[in-house]
Amino acid sequence: MSQTKAYAAQSATSPLAPHTIERRNPKPHDVAIEILYCGICHSDLHTARNEWHGTVYPVVPGHEIVGRVTAVGAHVKKFKVGDLAGVGCLVDSCRECDHCKEGLQQYCTGGATFTYNSNDKDSPGLQTYGGYSKHVVVNEDFVLHVSDKLPLAGVAPLLCAGITTYSPLRHWKVGKGTRVGVLGLGGLGHMGVKLAVAMGAEVTMLSHSKHKEPDAKKLGAHKFVLTTDEEQLKSVTGYFDFILDTVSAAHDYNFYLGLLRTNGVMVCVGAPDAPASIPAFNLIFGRKSIAGSLIGGIPETQEMLDFCAKHNIVSDIELINIKDINEAYERMLKGDVRYRFVIDMATL
């Protein structure tokens, strides 16, 4: 075991603060990575504050990790010392169930091991600790190749915000001719816009923040609709084939189902704690669907990273010192982030 500097929350109400964790020594199939940048996902905040319940403290969040390989186990084939590497939300899975065999490790029926706040199969009795730390050790099957052509700090958020939006866009075959509405312009939403535009769709930003309109257009959105403006909403009633809902706070799904045309699909990736109440008639009339989607499996995450390298897509970020992380959380809650905070891990 080796000691690693980190930032952790000790309880749902305590701010994140310096903390020391133990990382295992690399085993034959492990890759050791010095973390250079780690993105801040709203899921980090939900977890640090126990909004989804089930957080085990201390918790070290962070699942948008990029860095450089510092050591590899004897049997590692995919990486060598000095390579760039990425780690997203998953660090292991059962590898035997149908989902794992299909590369859908996020739906592993044996229970996937998430990058933080999961039981660590490799260190029984301990939780996994995420990327708000100096180093991480991960089995090579869950480490991604990262392009050296893109600005590295902007690549970090692809590991969660990127794959979480890419996966449903691909699954529902979004492309040329699809009318897409992206609901919520935050970390996930801004990646959803960039990716859907790159896939050839007609993209409308659906936001409750008027001041984000110029940014939405800069990100490539073809239209902007202020969801608090009734007239603007009327113009897109029954309009969309596909809505990607990235909103982090409780909201009324029925309101947005009305924006779908017949056969339209609304995919929820935003994960507020509050339950939804949807009358069947809101789906029956128009044969509409409401669906969910969880991050993406390892092969699709690599596909997304390669797609982004090919199309020159990175996240728009604000780089922060790790000591400012609690302020970053508060700003994220206020929607005051353009459009992802990324921690410069050199500041730890």
Ligand code: NAP
């Ligand atoms: P974020 O950067 O904070 O963005 C959330 C956006 O939601 C805000 O920018 C805002 O957009 C909108 N919003 C916030 N409060 C709202 C309210 N009260 N009413 C309406 N809109 C509101 O968060 P994120 O990192 O993108 O994450 C978004 C959600 O996805 C979180 O719940 C996160 O846990 C979840 N998530 C899920 C997965 C998955 O696998 N399914 C993966 C990662 C994250 P506007 O100002 O434009 O309205």
Ligand code: ZN
């Ligand atoms: Zn995330």
Ligand code: ZN
């Ligand atoms: Zn499995």
